[in-house]
Amino acid sequence: MTSISKSKNFYEQSYCDKGITAQRKYPNEELCRFIGRRFGDLSHLQKQELKAVEMGCGSGANLWMLAHEGFDTYGVDFSGEALSLCKKTLESYGVGAKLFRTDMKQTSFDHNYFSICVDVFSSNCLDTNQGEQFISEVYRILKRGGTFFSYFPSKCSDAFQEHLPSKLIDQNTLNGIYRKSSPFYCQPYSFRFLYPEEYISLLEKSGFNVTYSELISRTYRSREETFSWCVIECQKK
Numbered sequence: 006m007t008s009i010s011k012s013k014n015f016y017e018q019s020y021c022d023k024g025i026t027a028q029r030k031y032p033n034e035e036l037c038r039f040i041g042r043r044f045g046d047l048s049h050l051q052k053q054e055l056k057a058v059e060m061g062c063g064s065g066a067n068l069w070m071l072a073h074e075g076f077d078t079y080g081v082d083f084s085g086e087a088l089s090l091c092k093k094t095l096e097s098y099g100v101g102a103k104l105f106r107t108d109m110k111q112t113s114f115d116h117n118y119f120s121i122c123v124d125v126f127s128s129n130c131l132d133t134n135q136g137e138q139f140i141s142e143v144y145r146i147l148k149r150g151g152t153f154f155s156y157f158p159s160k161c162s163d164a165f166q167e168h169l170p171s172k173l174i175d176q177n178t179l180n181g182i183y184r185k186s187s188p189f190y191c192q193p194y195s196f197r198f199l200y201p202e203e204y205i206s207l208l209e210k211s212g213f214n215v216t217y218s219e220l221i222s223r224t225y226r227s228r229e230e231t232f233s234w235c236v237i238e239c240q241k242k
């Protein structure tokens with residue numbers, strides 16, 4: 006089984022078993038900060054002119070907020086079950102978005118189509134080669150000056166530093182999270198981490214100008230485990 010079909014099967018099953026509780030219900034805080042920071046001054050009408058896509062939108066916890074803010078909103082996920090849940094989430098908030106069932110590293114959107122592309126804890130399911138393809142795809146579908154926001158696992162996390170019995174399948178990617186005390190234990194698919202400097206270098210090599218880069222850390226299991234996230238914002242040159 007390929008690594009993509011492994012993660013696809015995992016997510017499909019997880020959404021079937023747990024329904025809306027499989028993922029978060031409310032939007033990611035760093036995404037909210039990004040929207041406030043960059044688009045907070047725009048009117049609803051001005052935001053309607055901006056096409057925004059979330060890659061790996063899952064059950065719509067971020068997407069409903071983007072649609073509610075007024076963006077012309079699109080969601081991509083390879084799980085049909087996720088998109089059914091996402092449709093219900095959007096309906097429950099009285100908003101709409103265009104949903105596409107496809108692999109995030111190879112979409113059928115036109116070149117230069119979006120003003121905003123968002124990745125919240127999704128492209129980490131791709132290994133290093135696939136991750137590079139994904140960044141090229143994001144570059145392709147963004148307009149010049151368009152912004153990519155990403156919330157991505159950092160290698161500073163204990164989950165990466167002390168990953169055994171998980172194994173590295175390339176320099177950045179574990180074959181899953183198999184240490185029982187780790188956050189996200191039991192995720193049996195490719196799970197990629199990057200240091201912020203590595204992520205910045207990948208983005209710059211792909212033609213982006215990185216305009217914001219922070220490291221967010223939080224503890225899990227009553228402060229026993231620290232998990233860190235790269236929060237990155239960049240623009241297509």
Ligand SMILES: C[S@@+](CC[C@H](N)C(=O)[O-])C[C@H]1O[C@@H](n2cnc3c(N)ncnc32)[C@H](O)[C@@H]1O
Binds near residue numbers: 066084126
């Ligand atoms: C951890 S969930 C995050 C969902 C959402 N971004 C959120 O913050 O609530 C990761 C999502 O990415 C999707 N996903 C993973 N790999 C994908 C791929 N190659 N193409 C499309 N969707 C993918 C999964 O189906 C899942 O819904």
